[in-house]
Amino acid sequence: MSLRVIQFSTGNVGRHALRSIIRRPGLELVGVHANSPGKVGRDAAELCGLDTATGVVATDDVDALVALKADCVVYTSQAESRPDAALREITAFLAAGTNVVGTSLVWLIYPPHADAWLREPIEAACETGGTTMYVNGIDPGxxxxxxxxxxxxxxxxxxxxxxxxxxxxxxxxxxxxxxxxxxxxxxxxxxxxxxxxxxxxxxxxxxxxxxxxxxxxxxxxxxxxxxxxxxxxxxxxxxxxxxxxxxxxxxxxxxxxxxxxxxxxxxxxxxxxxxxxxxxxxxxxxxxxxxxxxxxxxxxxxxxxxVGDEYTDHNEAGVIATAAKAVNAIPAVCAAPPGLTHLSALPVAQVQGLMP
Ligand SMILES: NC(=O)c1ccc[n+]([C@@H]2O[C@H](COP(=O)([O-])OP(=O)(O)OC[C@H]3O[C@@H](n4cnc5c(N)ncnc54)[C@H](OP(=O)(O)O)[C@@H]3O)[C@@H](O)[C@H]2O)c1
Incomplete structure (x- = not known):
């Protein structure tokens, strides 16, 4: 059975994560978050450069996305400049039973190093929802x-x-x-x-x-x-x-x-x-x-x-790789014990369905 996944944001990293979720066998896109009014109401495919509509349209209604009770949300929204709001959004998903993989809140690459104000509410929400959160990327990550x-x-x-x-x-x-x-x-x-x-x-x-x-x-x-x-x-x-x-x-x-x-x-x-x-x-x-x-x-x-080659600029490749790092981790994070996790606690080979 496919894992039901929400993509939260469609910025530099998020649009690549979105494309990857839509294309991956074993993952089913069930929701997309957008903050910009110009993106709300548009089909997910359009927001990541794919031709075939998915029928999933972007919303800025976080409660409605939480209510979907998805298996996992890929959280790539800008968070370092709005940590309190990001923390509210992330803990709502975790407490409701939705696991989180993310590239934001980069202080959480190794949770034992993170400050208590960030770590403790997330740990509490993971315990309530029986869920797991993992943050990574290319660097830090x-x-x-x-x-x-x-x-x-x-x-x-x-x-x-x-x-x-x-x-x-x-x-x-x-x-x-x-x-x-x-x-x-x-x-x-x-x-x-x-x-x-x-x-x-x-x-x-x-x-x-x-x-x-x-x-x-x-x-x-x-x-x-x-x-x-x-x-x-x-x-x-x-x-x-x-x-x-x-x-x-x-x-x-x-x-x-x-x-x-x-x-x-x-x-x-x-x-x-x-x-x-x-x-x-x-x-x-x-x-x-x-x-x-x-x-x-x-x-x-x-x-x-x-990262990158003659077709893909190295900076574009960096954000594609960062998105891949999050999306590739979805099955491992969904199967992991509850709590804030990190690389040392997950199976190292997080790749899935990569060949066409
Ligand atoms: N570890 C790594 O290697 C690595 C690499 C790159 C990025 N990152 C991290 O990944 C995150 C995303 O980076 P990015 O380059 O994709 O950033 P970006 O292009 O600026 O995109 C940020 C996204 O945040 C959304 N957003 C902005 N304000 C918001 C608000 N008030 N409420 C909800 N959403 C809001 C935007 O939504 P709209 O598009 O709808 O406006 C946009 O999609 C950052 O936290 C960054 O630090 C990590």
Whole structure:
């Protein structure tokens, strides 16, 4: 029997999740949420670029979606900027018996690391509804959990784990959230939301702690570092136009200190076009982006992941992969014991019905 699924939002990630749900054997789309008035009332197929109508139309009525008692909702709505509202929506589904897989609320990649204000109401709703919630994506997500765990499975000994996203965000059409959070197009004296004290650690500290727990080591401290590169000439790209003197690249990291040294490191280098920060690390092979892990130890392991190809831009591929991460997890999450879950508690091979 198919799992009855709701897609909550049809933004950059959500429209790919929606398309994937409609096409997958074993999943039945029963509801779609839209926030924009221009999307409400439109068929799901139209909202994700498919030709054949599904008969499921988008609604902004959250109560009506909860009342569908679906098996799972794929929650990809913007949540970091409206956490209280997102929490209300998510807990309503969980308490009513609908499992949640999501890409939002990225603090929940490793729930033991998340703050109590977020974790506790979700745990309570899972208990009430006998349901499970799982949050993941490409980064944070895959690059900081499944990718290093794959590399660690080849390691006799690990002295240092370095996870990096090195990516040209120039073609990423998300100035409003990513651009503003990272501080692109502002002057370097202005502190963007991502670099406020504690924010980096709240997001990328989770994967650090997940790996530390898997390795049985204690993280003494999570250190944050960040720097900005300012444009020397105008940079014009899909994300935005950056004037000379404005930020066009950022480099930041969360370092897990173990035994007095930075041993588990999650680092980002994000630039707007290859013209920005030419002296900072670049992806191997001239590619525009990479999610990579480098393990120093025995024998020493490096894995470079490139999403996208000659047909699919790497930033578009990143959101397709993020949506796939959520949709692929639906059967495993529906079968999991109740509670907030994470990669270490789920079957690793979350793929399903992928071939046409
Ligand atoms: N971990 C990862 O690798 C990763 C990667 C990418 C994104 N993400 C996360 O995934 C989430 C979605 O990202 P995105 O790039 O798809 O964002 P996006 O393109 O901005 O889409 C956000 C969606 O949120 C909906 N929304 C906005 N305001 C809302 C409100 N007040 N009530 C209900 N819905 C509202 C919008 O609905 P309408 O379309 O109807 O207006 C839109 O579909 C974010 O939380 C982001 O942090 C994670």
């Amino acid at each position: 895959f690059s900081g959990d499944l990718l290093p765990l794959a590399a660690l499975s080849l390691s006799e000994r690990a002295d240092e784990i370095l996870v990096q996203e090195i990516c040209d965000y120039g073609s990423y059409d998300d100035a409003e959230f990513t651009g503003a959070s990272f501080g692109f197009g502002t002057t370097p004296d202005r502190v963007p939301p991502l670099f406020l004290p504690g924010v980096l650690a709240s997001i990328w500290g989770g994967p650090v702690r997940l790996l530390a727990d898997r390795l049985g080591v204690v993280v003494d401290e999570l250190r944050e570092r960040h720097e900005a590169w300012t444009a020397t000439q105008t940079i014009d790209c899909t994300m935005m136009t950056v004037a000379p003197g404005e930020v066009a690249a950022v480099r930041f990291a969360v370092e897990g200190v173990v035994g007095g040294r930075a041993a588990i490191i999650m680092e980002h280098v994000n630039r707007l076009t290859s013209a920005a920060a030419p002296d900072w690390p670049t992806p191997p092979g001239g590619r525009p982006g990479v999610h990579r892990v480098v393990i120093k130890g025995v024998p020493g392991v490096e894995i470079n992941t490139h």
